[in-house]
Amino acid sequence: MKMFLLGAEAIAQGAMDGGISGIYAYPGTPSTEIAEYVQRSKLAARKKIHSKWSVNEKTAMESGLGMSYAGKRAMVCMKHVGLNVAADPFINSAITGINGGLIITVADDPSMHSSQNEQDSRYFGKFAMIPIFEPSNQQEAYDMAREGFSFSEKYKIPAMIRITTRLSHSRYGVETKELIDENSISLPDDPKQFILLPANSRVRYKILLENQKNFKFESETSPYNKYFDGNDKSLGIIACGISYNYLIENYPGLNCPHPIIKIGQYPLPQKMIERLNSECEKVLILEEGYPIVEESLKGFFNHGKTIHGRLDETLPRDGELNPTIVARALGFKTKEGLPVPELIANRPPELCSGCSHRDVYDALNEAMKIYGEKRVFSDIGCYTLGALPPFNSINSCVDMGASITMAKGAADAGLIPSVAVIGDSTFTHSGITGLLDAVNENSPVTIVISDNSAVAMTGGQESSASGRIKEICLGVGVQPEHVRVLTPLKKNHNEMVEVMAEELAYNGVSVIIAERECIQTITKKKKNKTEL
Amino acid sequence: MKKDIILAGVGGQGILSIAAVIGLAAIEKGLFVKQAEVHGMSQRGGAVQSHLRISSNEIASDLIPAGEADMILSVEPMESLRYLPFLSNDGWIITNSTPFVNIPNYPEMKLLLDQINSYKNVIVINADETAKKIGSLKSSNVVLLGASSEHLDIPYRNLESGIRQLFGKKGESVVQLNLAALKAGADLVSEKK
Numbered sequence: 001m002k003m004f005l006l007g008a009e010a011i012a013q014g015a016m017d018g019g020i021s022g023i024y025a026y027p028g029t030p031s032t033e034i035a036e037y038v039q040r041s042k043l044a045a046r047k048k049i050h051s052k053w054s055v056n057e058k059t060a061m062e063s064g065l066g067m068s069y070a071g072k073r074a075m076v077c078m079k080h081v082g083l084n085v086a087a088d089p090f091i092n093s094a095i096t097g098i099n100g101g102l103i104i105t106v107a108d109d110p111s112m113h114s115s116q117n118e119q120d121s122r123y124f125g126k127f128a129m130i131p132i133f134e135p136s137n138q139q140e141a142y143d144m145a146r147e148g149f150s151f152s153e154k155y156k157i158p159a160m161i162r163i164t165t166r167l168s169h170s171r172y173g174v175e176t177k178e179l180i181d182e183n184s185i186s187l188p189d190d191p192k193q194f195i196l197l198p199a200n201s202r203v204r205y206k207i208l209l210e211n212q213k214n215f216k217f218e219s220e221t222s223p224y225n226k227y228f229d230g231n232d233k234s235l236g237i238i239a240c241g242i243s244y245n246y247l248i249e250n251y252p253g254l255n256c257p258h259p260i261i262k263i264g265q266y267p268l269p270q271k272m273i274e275r276l277n278s279e280c281e282k283v284l285i286l287e288e289g290y291p292i293v294e295e296s297l298k299g300f301f302n303h304g305k306t307i308h309g310r311l312d313e314t315l316p317r318d319g320e321l322n323p324t325i326v327a328r329a330l331g332f333k334t335k336e337g338l339p340v341p342e343l344i345a346n347r348p349p350e351l352c353s354g355c356s357h358r359d360v361y362d363a364l365n366e367a368m369k370i371y372g373e374k375r376v377f378s379d380i381g382c383y384t385l386g387a388l389p390p391f392n393s394i395n396s397c398v399d400m401g402a403s404i405t406m407a408k409g410a411a412d413a414g415l416i417p418s419v420a421v422i423g424d425s426t427f428t429h430s431g432i433t434g435l436l437d438a439v440n441e442n443s444p445v446t447i448v449i450s451d452n453s454a455v456a457m458t459g460g461q462e463s464s465a466s467g468r469i470k471e472i473c474l475g476v477g478v479q480p481e482h483v484r485v486l487t488p489l490k491k492n493h494n495e496m497v498e499v500m501a502e503e504l505a506y507n508g509v510s511v512i513i514a515e516r517e518c519i520q521t522i523t524k525k526k527k528n529k530t531e532l
Numbered sequence: 533m534k535k536d537i538i539l540a541g542v543g544g545q546g547i548l549s550i551a552a553v554i555g556l557a558a559i560e561k562g563l564f565v566k567q568a569e570v571h572g573m574s575q576r577g578g579a580v581q582s583h584l585r586i587s588s589n590e591i592a593s594d595l596i597p598a599g600e601a602d603m604i605l606s607v608e609p610m611e612s613l614r615y616l617p618f619l620s621n622d623g624w625i626i627t628n629s630t631p632f633v634n635i636p637n638y639p640e641m642k643l644l645l646d647q648i649n650s651y652k653n654v655i656v657i658n659a660d661e662t663a664k665k666i667g668s669l670k671s672s673n674v675v676l677l678g679a680s681s682e683h684l685d686i687p688y689r690n691l692e693s694g695i696r697q698l699f700g701k702k703g704e705s706v707v708q709l710n711l712a713a714l715k716a717g718a719d720l721v722s723e724k725k
């Protein structure tokens with residue numbers, strides 16, 4: 001059957017058709033649509049495939065590994081920075097190996113359309129020494145997800161699928177294949193496999209090292225790595241993942257005169273690359289993300305052939321690729337279109353009108369006046385838009401949960417009061433542990449949790465502790481008289497300013513919970529109701 | 533046959549339903565369709581664009597190369613000019629004239645419309661006004677789609693069928709409303725001639 005799917009959806013459909021029993025994920029652009037597709041799927045509902053959101057990427061990764069331990073197939077999904085959070089179980093899962101097939105799908109965001117950085121997850125895959133699949137199109141995304149589990153089981157190793165924004169969010173026709181049955185429960189043969197005590201780990205690590213030559217062999221013979229010969233050997237081209245599409249766009253009808261290696265599976269196919277290198281005068285490397293292939297081919301001394309890519313700025317060092325950039329790297333004259341007229345103004349994203357975060361910032365700005373600027377640490381979510389005019393309320397946004405711990409560190413340094421503004425989902429993702437740090441030292445920090453009962457930034461997913469934020473703060477040990485709950489509305493402005501002023505003046509941990517649902521999720525719920 | 537279309541607007545204005553109708557119509561016609569969407573940060577009232585590519589052959593790139601788009605279809609007048617570097621020399625700018633003003637430095641309307649009308653192939657319609665007349669402001673994006681229908685190289689009846697497929701599950705009255713919106717948009721353009 002042919003379906004018209006986003007790259008993200010193709011992976012989800014592939015995983016379901018590949019026989020997963022569960023998908024574990026925390027939302028994050030551009031990966032969110034993978035788990036959402038399974039959550040909406042009738043097939044998944046019928047088969048009771050697990051698809052509920054995890055609290056963060058680390059818990060998702062560990063749950064996926066647990067399902068694999070029990071012999072079933074699982075997929076874990078996240079955006080690139082989510083893999084930083086999940087790095088500990090991710091790296092160690094390569095040492096334990098797996099039982100049921102396990103695929104970790106990571107969506108990178110070059111050009112930072114919706115992210116703090118453009119880190120390249122292929123480094124993480126290489127770091128863990130596991131095979132990586134990188135689809136060039138939606139069909140390969142489907143196939144890699146569907147076939148990836150048996151590959152994972154063949155070597156008892158987790159595998160990574162790495163995609164980037166454009167593939168994740170672009171639709172194309174995908175030919176689906178028959179459904180593979182789920183595994184039944186089976187426990188690992190070796191009772192020590194998952195016990196990473198040093199004595200066991202050393203054994204497991206040797207197995208991982210030993211497997212490297214198998215992974216290389218697989219890459220050499222993989223259908224996703226292809227050598228297309230060409231007569232014009234003045235240049236050989238290596239195109240990884242989606243960059244292959246941009247290359248082919250410049251040679252309609254597949255009429256490229258140069259030899260090409262299309263890369264879709266790592267570790268790199270060494271023999272293929274040796275052939276290209278020995279037959280061609282120069283090599284051009286096209287890769288979306290960091291120059292990881294280029295670096296490994298150049299080596300430290302760069303003694304070999306001339307290699308063009310991002311490092312010598314044949315392609316820009318940062319940002320995503322596109323067909324025009326690739327055309328220029330190939331020396332083609334490109335069209336330019338027309339310039340953007342000067343009267344066109346920028347239109348940055350902004351908080352929706354009526355958003356509760358607006359009322360929080362209006363009140364906070366007033367309460368903070370007596371203390372001066374630059375002491376409000378914040379976090380990641382819709383509320384990060386409070387950094388922009390007209391609010392200009394916050395002074396940091398680094399990684400999920402950092403608002404609370406940075407405020408604590410600054411308070412330790414003597415910045416009193418220091419303030420944190422964090423969303424409900426970010427708080428449960430990574431804020432609770434930091435709050436415990438602050439409580440343990442009764443640090444003079446004022447923490448505002450702007451609780452809109454949703455993971456709004458990524459599309460209004462269900463938040464994991466809706467309605468329980470107050471209990472969590474009390475449970476962590478914040479003094480009950482310093483847990484204050486407010487309703488962020490214009491009419492409550494004065495009350496909010498007053499409460500904030502009181503807590504800012506308190507020399508210890510206080511938490512102000514501003515509770516009002518995101519208006520987008522309210523609208524969505526109403527719409528769904530009328531449609532039913 | 534090849535049509536590369538940049539869809540433009542402001543987050544929340546529904547450019548993806550335009551893309552979906554054209555996509556469904558093209559698939560029904562047996563054409564290849566590739567569509568790069570926008571999700572995430574930029575959706576909060578910021579500028580958004582989508583690349584929609586239709587071809588009788590397999591489509592390689594998910595993104596349209598610079599200077600090769602056949603059409604910019606914009607639900608907002610200022611946004612219709614943001615992606616000009618993508619437009620080919622004989623490409624069309626088809627845009628709604630109702631501004632979405634959520635920034636303090638939005639250009640003066642007369643200057644903006646003069647600028648739009650200074651390009652070679654332009655269709656400017658007040659899609660919001662027409663949509664209101666037929667009874668649903670929400671269908672203004674479908675009015676705009678109607679206005680572009682002549683330049684899409686996709687038979688009108690396939691577009692109608694796209695609308696039926698997309699809105700079918702919302703009930704027959706929603707389908708009829710959108711079919712009326714499509715027709716109103718197409719009529720606006722043929723009347724102007």
Ligand SMILES: Cc1ncc(C[n+]2csc(CCOP(=O)(O)OP(=O)(O)O)c2C)c(N)n1
Pocket residue numbers: 026027028029057079081082083085380381382383400422423424425426427452454455456457458463518
């Ligand atoms: C480690 C990590 N995972 C996921 C994301 C993607 N992300 C950005 S903001 C956000 C959720 C924010 O939810 P919340 O804190 O409730 O704030 P809201 O958007 O609802 O205001 C997510 C999941 C990220 N940036 N980093």
Ligand code: SF4
Pocket residue numbers: 350351352354355356357382383452456457518519520521576
């Ligand atoms: S989506 Fe919700 S949380 Fe985000 S800006 Fe809009 S109202 Fe606020």
